[in-house]
Amino acid sequence: MPVNLKKEDNVKFFLDTADLAEIEEAASWGALAGVTTNPTLYARIGGKLDDFHNHIKRICDIVGPDCPVSAESVAMTRDEIVRDGRELAKIAPNVVVKIPTMVEGLAATRQLADEGIPVNMTLCFTVPQAILAARAGARYISPFVGRFDDISEDGLAQLDDVVRAIGNYDFTADTVNGEQIEIIAASIRSANHVTQAALMGADIATVPFGILKKCVSHPLTDRGLESFLKDWEKVQNA
Numbered sequence: 001m002p003v004n005l006k007k008e009d010n011v012k013f014f015l016d017t018a019d020l021a022e023i024e025e026a027a028s029w030g031a032l033a034g035v036t037t038n039p040t041l042y043a044r045i046g047g048k049l050d051d052f053h054n055h056i057k058r059i060c061d062i063v064g065p066d067c068p069v070s071a072e073s074v075a076m077t078r079d080e081i082v083r084d085g086r087e088l089a090k091i092a093p094n095v096v097v098k099i100p101t102m103v104e105g106l107a108a109t110r111q112l113a114d115e116g117i118p119v120n121m122t123l124c125f126t127v128p129q130a131i132l133a134a135r136a137g138a139r140y141i142s143p144f145v146g147r148f149d150d151i152s153e154d155g156l157a158q159l160d161d162v163v164r165a166i167g168n169y170d171f172t173a174d175t176v177n178g179e180q181i182e183i184i185a186a187s188i189r190s191a192n193h194v195t196q197a198a199l200m201g202a203d204i205a206t207v208p209f210g211i212l213k214k215c216v217s218h219p220l221t222d223r224g225l226e227s228f229l230k231d232w233e234k235v236q237n238a
């Protein structure tokens with residue numbers, strides 16, 4: 001169901017990668033609003049444990065202070081996650097601590113939010129999980145679309161439920177500095193996922209670089225450009 005409310009902020013693209021070249025390229029296009037990383041994405045670029053914080057710093061330097069950069073904690077207990085989160089938050093002011101939706105993660109989120117550290121609650125699949133994340137003070141909630149599709153469920157329908165359920169309430173009192181919670185449509189596998197996420201009123205779509213490129217282009221755009229250039233040649237030779 002489309003959302004007709006005008007939100008305080010406009011829909012945004014985040015890049016879902018740890019690859020610096022991709023981030024530099026996407027940032028140069030002028031429309032990038034943030035970056036999300038996860039342990040898999042960091043492993044994919046051959047990331048080393050002792051370089052993780054430096055790598056997050058490099059991403060923050062590329063995108064600048066206005067773009068949130070999510071860095072995930074892989075700790076499993078609330079105290080460890082909080083410790084991890086505090087360290088990650090020291091890297092740069094725009095670091096957002098990414099924490100999985102689980103009991104220990106919720107408790108850590110509450111603690112970090114109370115300390116003014118923004119959290120992106122990840123691996124969120126259902127409305128109750130999203131509500132708990134919101135109540136725990138998460139600044140961002142990341143429902144996964146594609147992974148739901150992977151198990152023959154309807155990821156977009158689940159995202160729609162989360163967007164509408166969270167949109168029914170004002171959670172600003174629970175979040176860091178009373179900011180509006182933003183829903184990040186994650187695990188995006190196609191440009192159509194982005195379309196549907198925006199129609200539902202998701203605040204952000206975090207997309208792999210390959211999907212971002214697909215979002216820019218369309219065969220009719222290419223065909224139209226080709227004919228414009230051909231016709232312009234005629235003008236020049238007239």
Ligand code: G3P
Nearest residue numbers: 016038146147186187188
């Ligand atoms: O950032 C988390 C999410 O976007 C991962 O996506 O494609 O691995 O399910 P995917």
